[in-house]
Amino acid sequence: MLTRPIQIAIDGPAAAGKSTIAKIVAEQLGYIYIDTGAMYRAITLKALNEGINMASNEEAGALLMKTEIDLQPSENGQLVFLDKKNVTEAIRSQHVTKAVSEMAAHELVRIRMVELQQQLAEGRGVVMDGRDIGTHVLPNAALKVFMSASVEERARRRFEENKKRNIETPLEELQDEIAKRDKMDSEREVAPLKKADDAIFIDTTSLTIQQAADEILTLAKERLS
Numbered sequence: 001m002l003t004r005p006i007q008i009a010i011d012g013p014a015a016a017g018k019s020t021i022a023k024i025v026a027e028q029l030g031y032i033y034i035d036t037g038a039m040y041r042a043i044t045l046k047a048l049n050e051g052i053n054m055a056s057n058e059e060a061g062a063l064l065m066k067t068e069i070d071l072q073p074s075e076n077g078q079l080v081f082l083d084k085k086n087v088t089e090a091i092r093s094q095h096v097t098k099a100v101s102e103m104a105a106h107e108l109v110r111i112r113m114v115e116l117q118q119q120l121a122e123g124r125g126v127v128m129d130g131r132d133i134g135t136h137v138l139p140n141a142a143l144k145v146f147m148s149a150s151v152e153e154r155a156r157r158r159f160e161e162n163k164k165r166n167i168e169t170p171l172e173e174l175q176d177e178i179a180k181r182d183k184m185d186s187e188r189e190v191a192p193l194k195k196a197d198d199a200i201f202i203d204t205t206s207l208t209i210q211q212a213a214d215e216i217l218t219l220a221k222e223r224l225s
């Protein structure tokens with residue numbers, strides 16, 4: 001018997017493993033994977049390039065209204081296009097990482113992003129990760145997960161990841177950046193980073209990537225059966 005595809009929302013703080021695990025789960029289920037953080041990063045890159053006032057809700061919202069952000073599935077997860085230009089690598093720079101939470105706090109930016117994300121997910125099997133997916137973007141998702149790990153472990157993982165990409169940011173700086181971003185994301189007024197009441201909490205501090213993915217796949221299969 002064919003089962004209807006479900007929507008899976010994965011939220012949590014920076015470097016908790018959301019996108020790594022979301023990609024595995026999506027691939028196993030044959031679903032699309034959407035990394036919503038990449039969309040906030042893309043508009044932040046454009047704002048930095050154009051020198052707009054990052055503190056202004058109106059300027060940020062107007063910029064997004066004249067911007068095309070396109071996500072396309074790829075072997076490694078997702079390609080990101082900003083006004084048709086491939087910015088998949090550029091949006092991961094420290095410059096963008098340090099500015100993105102200010103941009104993502106603006107109401108006009110979030111209203112438009114949620115619209116775009118809901119359109120992308122409509123009527124499909126999807127695994128979407130971010131900060132407000134279970135609370136705002138997909139409030140009716142069949143499975144909601146809030147994934148976290150200690151800040152020390154998250155910084156260590158990012159440090160190892162950066163080393164492989166030949167990026168040499170000191171561990172302490174990464175830990176400070178992660179903690180600062182989590183604080184801004186959790187304390188903003190509009191759609192803050194928060195566990196949805198009906199989300200399942202998974203602490204990945206002492207789990208391997210495969211163990212974390214298996215936990216979510218088991219939960220997904222329960223909802224599919």
Ligand SMILES: Nc1ncnc2c1ncn2[C@@H]1O[C@H](COP(=O)(O)OP(=O)(O)OP(=O)(O)O)[C@@H](O)[C@H]1O
Pocket residue numbers: 012013014015016017018019020021037157158160161204207208209210212
């Ligand atoms: N359970 C785990 N054990 C060890 N390493 C992990 C685990 N989960 C993820 N990682 C590694 O941690 C790093 C951060 O993971 P990932 O980018 O998936 O986090 P994220 O929550 O999507 O982060 P962000 O929100 O900042 O984009 C990656 O290098 C990934 O391979």
Ligand SMILES: Nc1ccn([C@@H]2O[C@H](COP(=O)(O)O)[C@@H](O)[C@H]2O)c(=O)n1
Pocket residue numbers: 014015036037038040041100101102104105129130131132133181185
């Ligand atoms: N649903 C979301 C997703 C992301 N953000 C903001 O974007 C930043 C970057 O996200 P990453 O997942 O790529 O680290 C994040 O720190 C948030 O400020 C968001 O607000 N909502």
